[in-house]
Amino acid sequence: MAKKKGKGKRKGKGGKVRVDLRRNKQTRARDQNVTHEMLNDEVAAEDASSSERLSGKGSLTRRRTVVGIDDTGDQLLRSVDSEGCLSGRVTSFVGLNCNVRADDGREFECTIRGMLRTLARDSRNVVVTGDRVLIRPEGDEHQSVIERVEPRHGVLSRNSQGREHIIVSNIDQLLIVASVADPEFKPNLIDRYLVMAERHDVKAVICINKIDLVDDTSLQQWAALYARLGYPVVLTSIADGRGVDVLKHHLANRQTAVSGQSGVGKSSILNAVDQDLNLQTMDVSDATSKGQHTTRRARLLPLNGGGWVVDTPGIRQFELWDIGLEEVDGYFIEFRPFISYCRFADCSHIHESDCGVKNALNANLIAQCRYESYLRIRDEDIFVWKNPARGQS
Numbered sequence: 001m002a003k004k005k006g007k008g009k010r011k012g013k014g015g016k017v018r019v020d021l022r023r024n025k026q027t028r029a030r031d032q033n034v035t036h037e038m039l040n041d042e043v044a045a046e047d048a049s050s051s052e053r054l055s056g057k058g059s060l061t062r063r064r065t066v067v068g069i070d071d072t073g074d075q076l077l078r079s080v081d082s083e084g085c086l087s088g089r090v091t092s093f094v095g096l097n098c099n100v101r102a103d104d105g106r107e108f109e110c111t112i113r114g115m116l117r118t119l120a121r122d123s124r125n126v127v128v129t130g131d132r133v134l135i136r137p138e139g140d141e142h143q144s145v146i147e148r149v150e151p152r153h154g155v156l157s158r159n160s161q162g163r164e165h166i167i168v169s170n171i172d173q174l175l176i177v178a179s180v181a182d183p184e185f186k187p188n189l190i191d192r193y194l195v196m197a198e199r200h201d202v203k204a205v206i207c208i209n210k211i212d213l214v215d216d217t218s219l220q221q222w223a224a225l226y227a228r229l230g231y232p233v234v235l236t237s238i239a240d241g242r243g244v245d246v247l248k249h250h251l252a253n254r255q256t257a258v259s260g261q262s263g264v265g266k267s268s269i270l271n272a273v274d275q276d277l278n279l280q281t282m283d284v285s286d287a288t289s290k291g292q293h294t295t296r297r298a299r300l301l302p303l304n305g306g307g308w309v310v311d312t313p314g315i316r317q318f319e320l321w322d323i324g325l326e327e328v329d330g331y332f333i334e335f336r337p338f339i340s341y342c343r344f345a346d347c348s349h350i351h352e353s354d355c356g357v358k359n360a361l362n363a364n365l366i367a368q369c370r371y372e373s374y375l376r377i378r379d380e381d382i383f384v385w386k387n388p389a390r391g392q393s
């Protein structure tokens with residue numbers, strides 16, 4: 001099989017590789033004021049650093065052999081003398097630096113070894129929140145340098161101007177929080193988050209909160225519907241403590257991204273799972289003003305029972321919605337076996353004849369409310385403003 005030739009680097013089979021390097025000084029050529037401004041605008045920081053990487057072939061001035069190549073993906077794994085290094089996890093970003101919590105619990109503020117930026121295919125994703133990293137403490141006991149980023153899994157990313165922007169890595173699952181009332185229960189919203197989880201290939205756990213506000217029977221049918229699809233469902237009440245232990249069990253030793261609309265009780269739930277988190281909660285009536293103080297960047301919070309949670313507005317507000325209209329059906333997992341029975345390969349499962357999905361719906365093999373969610377999601381404005389090219393087609 002012919003080997004693919006990358007522009008700046010070539011991958012070998014676990015052996016040595018020659019990479020093109022840019023002159024060090026070129027990475028510093030950026031105006032200091034720009035850097036200062038960027039600290040106040042994280043998104044701009046990402047865009048500016050990425051345009052730096054697009055400086056063209058003329059900037060490739062040196063070549064170097066790097067050993068220890070990750071054979072499986074895009075990431076080049078630097079070979080590092082691990083003596084004196086600690087492994088840990090990136091918990092958040094502070095401007096261009098990041099906070100790392102070492103496995104022994106110590107916290108470090110880290111810079112990123114220039115070589116890592118040089119090796120990266122896309123400099124905006126050199127190091128991201130959630131990454132497992134190898135750090136080398138330097139000078140001050142809380143300062144350190146990231147030497148290596150371990151291979152990632154469970155990446156949640158969004159598309160920014162046609163390029164992938166990773167929001168958080170190494171996510172094991174998405175916790176979808178809904179409330180039975182106040183705000184009202186919205187199965188369609190759960191379905192949208194499920195589509196997002198399927199799109200990013202992460203497991204989903206559904207938490208239906210505030211069960212103290214309604215009688216049990218109306219809830220059971222919803223819990224049963226999602227459980228039948230294979231999604232774990234946990235019913236909780238922070239008011240009387242029901243379900244909290246079950247939820248703890250689901251979160252223990254996993255890295256979980258939390259989603260759900262404002263006011264459903266995400267912060268209250270996390271506080272109940274781990275009181276040390278001490279997250280601010282707010283009356284639903286105040287919720288609208290709360291969003292103004294949030295940051296776009298993800299922040300990883302350690303749980304005292306082991307594991308991590310990440311609560312970011314980007315995940316809640318569907319910034320990860322990089323989905324084409326024609327893909328939506330495949331993210332409704334119970335549709336999948338029936339899609340191949342559709343007469344037309346591009347069947348929308350709406351008006352076509354001989355549609356496997358509609359036949360399954362008529363035979364009660366697909367729930368009516370899920371099919372309605374599918375129709376609503378296809379109808380969403382989100383396809384127009386997140387995906388203009390696809391929205392028009």
Ligand SMILES: Nc1nc2c(ncn2[C@@H]2O[C@H](COP(=O)(O)OP(=O)(O)OP(=O)(O)O)[C@@H](O)[C@H]2O)c(=O)[nH]1
Binds near residue numbers: 262
């Ligand atoms: N009755 C009842 N109220 C709850 C429960 N869980 C949370 N609440 C209340 O719901 C309100 C919103 O809770 P939060 O935890 O701030 O909700 P959130 O989802 O984190 O909201 P945002 O931070 O705006 O996204 C608070 O007044 C909580 O006290 C519950 O199980 N039962």
Ligand SMILES: [Zn+2]
Binds near residue numbers: 352
């Ligand atoms: Zn069809």
